[in-house]
Amino acid sequence: MAQAVEEWYKQMPVITRSYLTAAVLTNIGCSLDIISPHNLYLNPNLVVKQYQFWRLVTNFLYFRKMDLDFMFHMFFLARYCKLLEENSFRGRTADFFYMLLFGATMLTGIVLVGGMIPHLSESFAKIIFLSNSLTFMMVYVWSKQNPFIHMSFLGLFTFTAAYLPWVLLTFSILVGASPWVDLLGMIAGHAYYFLEDVYPRMTGRRPLRTPSLIKALFADDPVVVARPNVRFAPPPVEELHQD
Secondary structure, eight states: OHHHHHHHHHTSOHHHHHHHHHHHHHHHHHHTTSSOGGGTSOOHHHHHHSOOTTHHHHTTTOOSSSSHHHHHHHHHHHHHHHHIIIIITTTOHHHHHHHHHHHHHHHHHHHHHHTTSTTTHHHHHTOOOOHHHHHHHHHHHHHHHSTTOEEEETTTEEEEGGGHHHHHHHHHHHTTOOHHHHHHHHHHHHHHHIIIIIHHHHHSOOTTOOOHHHHHHOOOOOOOOOOOOOOSSOOOHHHHHHO
């Protein structure tokens, strides 16, 4: 069993493995009181006034207490982060990292701006960890890129992947969780999907082109596509005379 888990872990692509490892270690550290969640949560005042810039990153690593909900989110993080990195972003590690960076930046910006709006500030003030929202963003992007895959929810009913975010959002509401966390992930995911997939097809321009600096950080192996040895035109005359 341990060997199978180790093999599964080693086969994960680099971004998925790094994010999952950081999240698990952070939550274990908090459970053992080695790390305090008070030093991890997103606090704009502490970031700006006391230069605690690490909070811009650590709030994406903590998933609250280690319970069934934690295992649920770790499963989604490992599954859909891995599916995206191995399929949609195969051979494009830098682009995948840039997608996560875009999502994290947008989620942080939404929370900061929302905290300034009078009628919404109270709701946004309660969102101090964005790890679940970033995970939900990955689920949303995967569902938009694989809309026709058939899925089952707890064996109760089947649906296509295009409806997966809405099924999970409904489930969160039914169990009493705040819908804001999932909605933020859907907003960030849709923004990325539109700018990366829809807008370029409409205009021929790609606004989310990965910066060269980020590409320099990742040395991707080229994806080799085998071409069948099939001719679609008659051979040259010289070859015919040689037979």
